[in-house]
Amino acid sequence: MAGANWIFRTQANQQWRHDTIGVVHSWSIQEMHGIIDSDETPGGCWTLFHSVAVEGFPALREGQQVEFEWNALDNPMNGCNFATIRAWPKGSEPYVAPPSDSPFASHVWLTFPDGTARELTEADLPPAPPRIPADRTTGIVRTWSDEEGWGVVNSDTTPGRAWTHVSNVAGSGFRLLTPGHRVTFEPETMVGGTQDGHHFRALDVRKAE
Template identity: 45%
Template sequence: MTSRGRVRSWEILGMEGIIDSEDTPGGSWTPSGAVAVHGLPVLTPGEEVEFEWQPQEEPRYGHSFFTVRAWPLGTEPVPQSSRPTFGAWDIAPDGTVTEVTDLDRDEPIRLGTWSVGVVSMWNGEESWGVIDSEDTPGGCWSFFSALHPDEVIDSRSGTGFDIGGGVSELAVGEQVDFEWEPAVDQDGYRFRAIRVRPRRETPPWRIQRFDG
């Protein structure tokens, strides 16, 4: 569904925020990947926006709604195909943002590398954790959404899913296969998981798809 709302908050270091509207009581949790703008995918607290959202079967961060796509009121959402295929920003603790270009890197960018690792930490309340492997020294940061089925991870902007079943957390000490990418600074980690596949048997996912 599409609604008009106002940005309650935006956490620049976590690259996530909350949008309030009459249709989403309690607020809709909004990751940076849902922000349909050119450049740095962030929103400004107090800013009016239009946004597409979906209800969550299980609340995340205390919110029962998830933002699929959001853009500033009075503008057109930038299609996924028109956004940069890769963007990186160095975000300082004071909130200062500096775009990082290929010239700033000491080695070529590696995307979509698969490795085998062991879960060393998992924060159940905030739904994120760390995977250790020889390929990701210092640990690889992972969010619960990396556990979603491929059709959800690879979905185009504007396509929504009502997701249930499956798994939403990892167990410390378990072995996983995971796809990762380098990160400038993801909560203090230099690597970020794209997909995570536990080796244990997991419940089947229940996915209801709808187009926004």
């Protein structure tokens, strides 16, 4: 059965790195980690998926020859005294992801027992649930968490209160709501479930004049 893995690429630490050539001793496609053997890393070098510098799905194959950068660990990890910083197929150049406007980048992959994988796209995702439109209404901010960026709003048209997120608050910059303040918003009825127990969501929330 296929499984889903969230794949995150991060910039590796540049300190105390060593370069060498090795052979992939083992690799788990389900757990996305493995061990690289080399003369310079006796006992094996522990390797996680985010260290695999290839374009596309970051995985290695058992028996594959690789070039890799590594460092020694102060404390053993899964029986290894060494950890991989970056690894890539022997004879190629390590892949470097192009710069992004976002500080975060993520991918979702379907992995299969034969070691293959396929990246999920928007076409694979279920369609967004239908929205039940409603006229704008006025309410009072009941609660708001600055740390978590969400809260709830009371109004006559949303019995049980309406849940809202900072992304639904109109405006620019750091958008916050204050409990007790009057706001206007577009109520949306949740279809097929609730959000933190609420059957309504407040969209395009604006401070009332």
